[in-house]
Amino acid sequence: MPSERLAKRIIACLDVDAGRVVKGVQFQHLRDAGDPAELALAHASAGADEIVLLDITATAEGRKTLVETVRRAAKDLFVPFTVGGGIRTLEDAAKVFAAGADKVSINSAAVANPGLIGEIAGRFGSQAVIVAIDARRRTEQADTAEVFVSGGRTATGRKALEWAREAEERGAGEILLTSMDRDGTGAGFDCELTSAVSASVSIPVIASGGAGNAQHFVEVFSVGRADAALAASIFHFGTQAVADLKQTLLRAGIPMRWPC
DSSP: OOOTTSOBEEEEEEEEETTEEEEEETTEEEEEEEOHHHHHHHHHHHTOSEEEEEETTTTTTTOOOOHHHHHHHHTTOOSOEEEESSOOSHHHHHHHHHTTOSEEEESHHHHHOTHHHHHHHHHHOGGGEEEEEEEEOSSSSGGGOEEEETTTTEEEEEEHHHHHHHHHHTTOSEEEEEETTTTTTOSOOOHHHHHHHHHHOSSOEEEESOOOSHHHHHHHHHTSOOSEEEESHHHHTTSSOHHHHHHHHHHTTOOBOSOO
């Protein structure tokens, strides 16, 4: 497992639909949150360690990632920038990297064609490949969590823990784990599920889904054993300032990247 002394990362997520940042609850009831380029720069300037942009309807609509949106968002960024949504081939990934992304996040396409993970990693390096896993519990037990694709619309029958291990074996550099049960609820991360996935792999795990306050981050870094934590709503709508969040985490003994 990654060393507990390594600094934890705070990641701001931009869910993009039709060129605008949106946010919903459990992948539904989307509301507008602003322009992706403006928000990306604002979050980075506020202290976010990384930015993730997810074109959340590209796969369901059968189209490519909005490359021009990626290019605009990447232009002035000075922190690592990850892009996902609609990346189905090595060529798709290459176009996103050319537009300014530092990493790509693949989800549905990786489940459909697991070899894609190794193809992208072979060309651009494992550090540039994040496999995103949208998981929903089938019972109260974390190890029953099932992988969903197509923006959370389609169940796959695959268990999240098993898929995370396979993704690592195939060359993924990180896992982006989203709890669909917690997404947009503000009720806190699914620490049990995050911890289970973290224990199953040796690559970094990014926790996503449920962030509502600073204590939730403390819990997911300690109890959940996450290497990074991602949030959207609390940053977009001013609920939580990144600088204040980092100060709280530092006081709790969580090593953070600085300055913020």
